[in-house]
Amino acid sequence: MRARLAIAVSGIRCELREVVLRAKPPALLQASPKGTVPVLVDTKGVVVEHSLDIMMWALRRNDPENWLVPEQRDLPTMLDLVAECDGAFKHQLDRYKYPQRYDCETGEVWRDAAVDWLQSLETRLKSDAYLFGARPALADMAVAPFIRQFAHVDAQWFAQQPWPRLCQWLENWKKSALFASVMSKYPAWQEGNPGEVFPLPQQAG
Ligand SMILES: N[C@@H](CCC(=O)N[C@@H](CS)C(=O)NCC(=O)O)C(=O)O
Secondary structure: OHHHHHHHHHOOOEEEOOOOHHHOOHHHHHHOOOOOOOOEEOOOOOEEOOHHHHHHHHHHHOOOOOOOOOOOOOHHHHHHHHHHHHHHHHHHHHHHHOHHHHOOOOOHHHHHHOHHHHHHHHHHOOOOOEOOEOOOOHHHHHHHHHHHHHHHHOHHHHHOOOOHHHHHHHHHHHOOHHHHHHOOOOOOOOOOOOOEEEOOHHHOO
């Protein structure tokens, strides 16, 4: 989702090929044998294999909303926060969501392990509406999809935490036009077919 957010805001026209993970098309595995999505192949055939790298690829080409230039601090500081998300928090999120996949009796211990980091986001949002200032930037967009997943595991529990600003930040993002523009469902891509145009012209910018 975060790769789509960055491509949508950049307005760079792509061919989107929706992949069903149970039936990965050979073209995906040929481009990227690791077999995870998202994967981007540029017009020169360069393969970009991770969602954050795809965000950077798009925003380095066109960054109309200055996601790479936050109001506060700088890009390396944002990337440090994203690394915390992609590291420890993602590890906890996966186990909270799917404890049985990881041989955990319950996910609650992993939920609780994430509390301090989520509290640190709440603290960050005390001074401004977004993580690095009064407008959204890369860190917000890279982190929000995972906070959304975390909140959805047990929405009631999440709503009961003392995180009013984090909840508001999440709600604002979920109400945004950009979020809506990346939530469309697409049919699975079939070999030989053209993909979908993404972003649609009205989705750009
Ligand atoms: N580090 C990768 C991780 C991507 C990832 O794990 N994607 C999942 C889907 S969200 C996947 O493709 N899993 C492969 C599978 O389930 O076969 C990224 O950020 O792009």
